[in-house]
Amino acid sequence: MSFEAVADDHVALQTTTSRGDGITTLKRQKTRRPNQMRSRSAGDKNRETTRKVIDIEGCDEEEARRRIDAFWAPAELSFGSRSRSMAVVRPKPLGSPPEKPQTRQPPHRRYSDPSESPRSQRSESSAPEDVLRNQVQSFALKNTRNRSPRTPESLPREGSRDLRPTAKKSLDEGMKTLFLAPGEEGGDIKGLVPSSFKVKKRIEVAIERREKERLSAIQAAKELRLHRQWPRKAIVQPLSSTWEDLVAGAESRDHMKIITKSKEGTELRVKDFATLLGRHAWLNDEIINSYIEWVVLAANEDAVAQEVARGEKPSTVPKFIAHNSFFWENLKKKGAESTERLMKRKKAPGISLMEVDSVFVPICSGNHWTIGVVRPVAKTIEYFDSMGGRPPIFFKKMREWLGFQIGKQYVEGDWTEPRTACAEQTNGYDCGVFVCTNAFCVALGLNTECYEERDMALQRRNIAAVLINKGFSGDFAWNNGDLLH
Numbered sequence: 001m002s003f004e005a006v007a008d009d010h011v012a013l014q015t016t017t018s019r020g021d022g023i024t025t026l027k028r029q030k031t032r033r034p035n036q037m038r039s040r041s042a043g044d045k046n047r048e049t050t051r052k053v054i055d056i057e058g059c060d061e062e063e064a065r066r067r068i069d070a071f072w073a074p075a076e077l078s079f080g081s082r083s084r085s086m087a088v089v090r091p092k093p094l095g096s097p098p099e100k101p102q103t104r105q106p107p108h109r110r111y112s113d114p115s116e117s118p119r120s121q122r123s124e125s126s127a128p129e130d131v132l133r134n135q136v137q138s139f140a141l142k143n144t145r146n147r148s149p150r151t152p153e154s155l156p157r158e159g160s161r162d163l164r165p166t167a168k169k170s171l172d173e174g175m176k177t178l179f180l181a182p183g184e185e186g187g188d189i190k191g192l193v194p195s196s197f198k199v200k201k202r203i204e205v206a207i208e209r210r211e212k213e214r215l216s217a218i219q220a221a222k223e224l225r226l227h228r229q230w231p232r233k234a235i236v237q238p239l240s241s242t243w244e245d246l247v248a249g250a251e252s253r254d255h256m257k258i259i260t261k262s263k264e265g266t267e268l269r270v271k272d273f274a275t276l277l278g279r280h281a282w283l284n285d286e287i288i289n290s291y292i293e294w295v296v297l298a299a300n301e302d303a304v305a306q307e308v309a310r311g312e313k314p315s316t317v318p319k320f321i322a323h324n325s326f327f328w329e330n331l332k333k334k335g336a337e338s339t340e341r342l343m344k345r346k347k348a349p350g351i352s353l354m355e356v357d358s359v360f361v362p363i364c365s366g367n368h369w370t371i372g373v374v375r376p377v378a379k380t381i382e383y384f385d386s387m388g389g390r391p392p393i394f395f396k397k398m399r400e401w402l403g404f405q406i407g408k409q410y411v412e413g414d415w416t417e418p419r420t421a422c423a424e425q426t427n428g429y430d431c432g433v434f435v436c437t438n439a440f441c442v443a444l445g446l447n448t449e450c451y452e453e454r455d456m457a458l459q460r461r462n463i464a465a466v467l468i469n470k471g472f473s474g475d476f477a478w479n480n481g482d483l484l485h
Helices: 042-049 061-072 128-145 171-179 196-226 241-248 270-277 285-309 325-334 336-345 350-355 392-409 431-444 453-469
Strands: 010-018 024-032 258-261 267-269 320-322 358-365 368-375 380-384
Touching: 241 453, 258 270, 258 453, 267 270, 267 285, 270 285, 270 453, 285 320, 285 325, 285 358, 285 431, 285 453, 325 336, 325 358, 325 392, 336 392, 350 392, 358 431, 368 392, 368 431, 380 392, 380 431, 431 453
Parallel strands: 320 358
Antiparallel strands: 010 024, 258 267, 358 368, 368 380
């Protein structure tokens, strides 16, 4: 028994045709229903040309069902030798041996082995040499699309390093290797070997940049000195118990007992300290001169340290000069010419005076102490009087002295006489303490109004401690406690 399988969407029609020999034949014609008319696709044509007959004659029910299922099973689709066959999942008969589990490959698999690459899964009809040639051409095309041609200049040189960031070397370090000049901090010439011209150019640029930075730092320091600051805390602080005991030891009945020496070697005795530690006493010349000497020494040492920090060679000309109380009397009586040898001993003769920051001139007029400050760096002449005095004779003599020292470089109109304010006194005995404190403030760069008259009693003991300590070191270190911002 046999029959033809016809799809449900077709209607079989029978027609008769008479032949020339008188025999009438019966023909069947397929047509579509009117409501299901559609264009004939390739699948329809394929089914017409590959129609088969299901032969189930003599088969039992199970075999007939198996043949029918096999007939209606979809055919394998094929798109060429590269494509994979789409397997049809069919129910497995009972009692068949179990199949080995198949591991599913992850999506977007990257093929690194040519044997696993889809390109390698060609039909067996391709010759091995053709497959190899195609693989070589594909690899060459892939590597030349995004890469520039490699010239001898672009090839890595011996000793070059990989500049990509790693666990041990960051991207910043790699960039420093490329762009910093030899000798610069962080520069590594071994990372890249530029031409000698490039190396020379980079060195010149680095030197020029460092010089600009140095000049900028010098200018910034100069500008900072031109404007005095308020301290971060009170400049007059109580002494420790240890220093109170040492200062108390300077108060003795043995007036000729030597307590300490000044920077210039002047002996300071109990009788000198009595003018300092006596509550209503006037300071004498030795105490004032010695204290200002220690102030100038500390300020010069600090200036040298700052020059070294900026990479400068320390100047042989001191930034601060202290004259003693006899300088003013000598200048008034003998004139500016009498100070020439003195300025040579101070290491600032002639035009070199213009490199000095401040020159201190303590003045004792009768029983009153004041101090004048000439600042070549700012071209100013200042006068500090705790009682508000401002004698014209001082400014006249200072201008004569400047004209003699710097000669033609002195232009009278360039120098100013600012009225700088300072702390005021209302008693008649603390003027010498005010002079010492004003000198300290000017040398450190502090505003001379940053203290008050009520601090003078404690300041007397601080001055005594500095003299016994022989300067601003240890507990009295310069800018101790970061007075400046």
